[in-house]
Amino acid sequence: MKRSSKGKLTIVLMSLIVLSLGTVLAIAWAEAEPDRADKTGFREVLVGLIDSIFERDRAGESKPAVVKTNPPAHRAWHDRVASARQRGKETIPLVKDVFKETASERRARLAYRLRPKDIPAEYNFFVMNCPLVNEEDDFYGPVRFMHKKHASISNDCSGCHHYRPNVPDASETMRCSACHQNSFNPIAPDRIGLKGAIHRQCTGCHKKLHRGPIRCSSGCHEKRVRDHTELVELSRKPDALEVTKECLRCHPAQGEEMLSSTHWLWKGPSPFTLGQDKRVDMGKATVTINNFCVSVFSNWPRCTGCHAGYGWKDASFDFTDKTRIDCLVCHDTTGTYRKDLKAAGMPDPSVDLLLVAKKVGKPSRKTCGNCHFSGGDQDFVRHGKLNALLDFHGSSCDVHMGGLGFQCHDCHKTRNHKISGRSIALPVAEGSRSCNHCHTDAPHQEKSLLTHHLNKHSDHIACVTCHQPVYAKYTPVKTYWDWSTAGDKERKVKRDEDGMPDYAWEAGDFSWGREIKPVYAWYNGKVKRHLLGDPINSEGVTNLNEPAGDIMDRESKIYPFKIMGGTQAADAKYNYLLVPHLEGVGGFWQALDWQRSFASGAEASGLAYSGEYKWVETAMYLSLNHEVLPKVFALSCVQCHESLRNRLSCGRCHQDKRGVDFRELAFSGIDEKLIHLTRKADRSQINETDWLNFKDLGYKGDPILYGGRFKKLPLGWKVASQKK
């Protein structure tokens, strides 16, 4: 008897220990990663339970103090992209019978049940690539469809989801291919097929509303290029000009188009340059100066190593000669085409031109990037925002290219070899592109109290201001170039931890930066430009370009900029910037003699040189439109609005509704997630709330406390200072 009671006690004790251990483990497990996106049901329940026991407010925890690596939302975004691609290829069983009701009945019924805001995140967008559509012919690539955007604009789900399956527990809305599959299906002969259904629905609405694309390849689709292997007739070892002749045999019109393009002329109309908007001859080839290698004049064979043509060796280049167009640099799909960067645009002799010519196709990030990613010989020299790494790192580097696999021409729509898009660094523009062309002027569509406020922001600040809090996220970028120290072949070059040199005898001192906070300025799309021969600013830094804009200008918005600083030579007497001649006979790199270099450069550029030079500070604004981040990495409210940190102002208008945590709303955003995501972080930026300096931008202070630029505070609230 005694033994058995002892045994009972042991069992009870053991079970108690196991139970308590289990609880501790469970709590630890639940606590370990509370914000994981893939919460299992049990963990969720457990977390909720723990929270309710300890009466904790989890929203309060997301103060900037908590350091989290690899944020869950980031992963969720990736899954969403992958699943959208997967879903686009699926076919699902056909819905045989639909519930018949009239359009108005359906609209009325759905209006109560479904709102665009209720669309789950994984159905925000689709990649439509259904094999049913492509089974007969496959001329066009898949279509990206922004589901939620369309739902928000039409605000009527029944417009597309016009029937539901005639099964009681079926979902109200289903994908198009649930009902529309093959046309003339004996099961439902009256239904049109998937291809017709989608096209009629899309073009019908686009026509009716006069928005959205209607034409095939200039709108939704990318046209597949025919295989040119059999079409191209060339000798075994063709030279570059022969290849172009062969291209022109069938595409003479395209050659003509190219002759008037900016990529060929390096100059063109400059509608966005202040005071010069009627000129048609401005561009890199003529009057603009930059803070890198300064000017093309006298440096042709080197600079024109990126020209979309062959043999621009000097000023005598014939811009009407079609046979000198370099078709392959843009239309290569093999990835093997390279230009010899010192040979005035001629291809590298090792390239198999025959192979490249037989495999021509659509331009890609690779072909555009050959020049635009690696401006200045090397990746990431020129552009903080454009580099070959945009492909990698998923959406944490660029949501469009890394996350959604966009090619450059998906945004930079191209017609007749004129590529839309403009840059602040160069005056030429062949059309504009802007975020709101796709995302509309009210880009935020979440089901959130913030939506209204965020969309109001779009009138005053550019999308990239919030969606690109730092630039050069994964690669270092050159931020300063001092020509004055060039020429010291003895000096030892130091390299920083990224391997970037601080000096080169050809060029002088460099500064590099990484994960840099941009400079913010008002910008209305127009640019003040310093042209060749313009007088320098004798009192300080000469801005080679400068965004035009003002706080009281309704067209202006706050944009982020990269500032590229530099030290350049100016003529001491005539007070204009000089063009250095660098390579070749008389060039600086040969003789290390600035006098000869400037004399030769001045001769080529047509400016007089007095014989004396001085070094002056210059600066250049570079726009930051790439490396766009999704909302999980965007700036949160508190990062600019200090006023939201402690005492929330939401209560001015919103009643303290149960279930809405204003604090969480104000703090949600990147906070420090992004900075911790990458290796080299400037941790001083954490916990700061002055991302935008409102006073520098012309505000009296935080607009929440002082009112906006055109608006007073709502509901009779007084400006903070007056209140005191």
Next chain:
Amino acid sequence: MNISRRHFLGVAGGMISSAAAGNCKKVFAARQPKAPPNPYGCVVDLTACVGCRTCEQACNRVNHLPPPKERLDDRTVLDQKRRPSTGAFTVINSYYSGRLDEQNQLVPTYVKVQCMHCQDPACASACITGALSKKDNGAVHYDKSKCVGCRYCLVACPFQIPAYEYFDPLTPRVRKCTFCYERISMGGKPGCAAACPMEAITFGNRQILLEGTRRKITANPVRYLNKIYGESEVGGTSWMYISKDPFEKLGFLSLPHYPMPHLTETIQHSIFAYMWAPITLFAILTGAMWKINPEQINHAPGFQAQEDHI
């Protein structure tokens, strides 16, 4: 026997006409439509067509024709009122019926033109060698090996579809839409119907298609005229059209509702049935000659001369 000339002609005429009437009726009643019992068909919904010319492109591809002369994105050719040719079996033309949209712009209606593949085709009826024939699946099929190049089909076709390779001196062919005979025999769709992005072309069994189209018209009385062009025109065609605008404004011909061969074959067959017409003709002629001068026939110098020689 004293028969006046007038009397003779009267009697002869009466006999001919009564014989012809009797025969004609018989032949007319005997000619059954040669339509296949269960053909395929296509319905073109002109309200859905957007004039993208993808069908032209697809047609040229599946028929191994050279690519269209005008670039596919060149929409100005739509106004030229083209006809199918040796290099393009189908073309799209645009017509303005006068309907305006909300911006007061004329709304174009795009009409696809190709061989209609009549149920009882005039071209096949006119073909003297049987090179053109109506197949059971609905296609009016052209057999190059039988064609002698008479081009009767070009004249016979009420829609003026067949084109002739005049440029080819040695082996010219008659070219027209094939209804993708090989493809549909193997269970596929015609190239244009498969390629149409708007699915304006519906392909299927003609009878089921007609029923479905009638349901569609009933369900959308505003969108469609209550008429299926080709349902009964020239005895029915395999390609049919539905539209919002009156067909006369869209370049469609007003054609009789019986097969074209009915008239031609009836005339021809009634004339040649039992060889009565030639026999009668010769009989009349012989009678007339005998009546005028029987002596002269027997003793004509020519006859005699021939006899002498023999």
